[in-house]
Amino acid sequence: MSMNDLLTTKQQEVLHSYLADDYKMMILTGAIRSGKTFIDNLLFLYELRRTAESAKKRGKIHPQYILAGASSGSIQNNVINSLRNQFGIELSPDRHNHFHLYGVDIIPVYTQSIRGLSGARGFDSNGAYINEASLANQFVFQEILNRCSEPGARIICDTNPDQPQHFLKTDYIDNEKPGLKTKSFRFTIDDNTFLAPDYIQQIKAATPTGMFYDRNILGLWVSGDGLVYRDFDKNRMVIQQSQVPNIVKYYCGVDWGFEHKGVITVWGDDSKGNIYMLEEHTSQFKYIDYWVKVANKIRDKYGKGITFWVDSARPDNYSEFLRAGINARNADKARMAGVERVSEYMKQCKFFAVKDGMDQFLNEVYQYVWDENTGEPKKENDDVMDSMRYAIFNEHKENTTQFLNSKYF
Missing domain, CATH: 3.30.420.280 (Nucleotidyltransferase; domain 5)
Incomplete structure (x- = not known):
């Protein structure tokens, strides 16, 4: 079985960048059903192994890593269940609702409201995986970044697009300051070559004209223009x-x-x-x-x-x-x-x-x-x-x- 049987061309590009490039944050953004969450789940496993190896070299016996999502349910559906279905990895929460893999303490942080700040404070993290990043409260998002202070800590994110003035777009994806060290990749639905062509055509035909099509199919960060219900006839x-x-x-x-x-x-x-x-x-x-x-x-x-x-x-x-x-x-x-x-x-x-x-x-x-x-x-x-x-x-x-x-x- 070759790499082409396991990953799309766009996913292989992301994996190569993860392994070879120097960055602090990697953001995968784009269309629905485009395969970005799958590759980020895979990178999450790579990150946990990297964290475990780094901690061992530094004599750290209790390395911590942030798993962030809009809510407990979204983390369960998008990450925990997917790891089980895609990789056969079972993650069960302990009495503190933390997960454990490769000797790493995985700390969930819920980002949808300011209440998530309490879960992101009081510890140093070796990195973070932020699922549905555009849904995150900006203060919680920033606090997660602040927590990632251990040597070599990195942040990986995936998200569907939002309006073009969203902080994730302006402050990170479009921010070209060298010290920020951000890598970003845009996915379209056509990048997922494992989807059947007739399924892709059906999704395209059913997606409303305008903003929803641009975001969900083309993976663009756009605002609405004109009438909301443009397809009303x-x-x-x-x-x-x-x-x-x-x-x-x-x-x-x-x-x-x-x-x-x-x-x-x-x-x-x-x-x-x-x-x-x-x-x-x-x-x-x-x-x-x-x-x-x-x-x-x-x-x-x-x-x-x-x-x-x-x-x-x-x-x-x-x-x-x-x-x-x-x-x-x-x-x-x-x-x-x-x-x-x-x-x-x-x-x-x-x-x-x-x-x-x-x-x-x-x-x-x-x-x-x-x-x-x-x-x-x-x-x-x-x-x-x-x-x-x-x-x-x-x-x-x-x-x-x-x-x-x-x-x-």
Whole structure:
């Protein structure tokens, strides 16, 4: 078996650089399914062996190494489970939630919020592997770098791209100061030559136009430009009530409001995976008793058990829904993930809206635009858009981790 059977050309380039070049930090960035996490997991094993050998030479009996990720779950899914599946290596946490391999104490640090600072302080590390680095809080990221003070300590990172003003891009990837000693590699989905060509074509066809395509397929650090839902096509996607097929599941999205508009949207799925906005109820200056009445009318029409995915920002309103017997659930409000999920349905022409059921939907969808400063949608003209996002993202949320589709990945 040759190296070409185990690693792609881009992965071999990274491995050669790891073994031959002088650097302090190596950042792998780029497209989804491109193979960057696989090679970084392999480099992580190299780093642990290097740490063990270096510690032995220096008479250190308890070398430490940081394994960082957005959360405990992401570390488990992206690194621990992958080491088991790809290399047959079992890592089980001790009573302190640390891992151990080759005599190295592997200390997990959670980077998604400032709370991760506490886990990164109070020790010196021989290096760090930072998974999903663009999701890291900047202060936690910097503290991890500060901890890597042992002789020869290095940092390896992998990440999907974010907006171009992200600190990881400006302060490290684009920073050419010689003393920083940063190496970076950009992956595209086509770099993963172990993926079947028809699978790559399917992913490309399903990825929304614009920012999501540039980031997820081409591996570029770009901001959104213009309309958020660029693939929305009024001529194809706005339909008459008579065109709605048999619906197999109903659900709702709720965006609370008073000074700004409050919204309840009603959605349905057919057996082919298409989604339909059946009704939109939008009003301003209405108290919770009004929205309870609207919800009860929806329940009378579509079934008492219909789920209402509600904005968690108003726990008092959520409690009133529960007291009224309404099946309310707090929505996961992950903004970019939700926008991407809605965009995917539009890109695949699986999104439809009933003309007679609309109120403000068309006004908002054509005014819902990207904010170039934040890289996210502007908080304007977004009441119906938020209701739509809560409903679609949460009802179709995937909880299973997706792995690369080949025998080696």
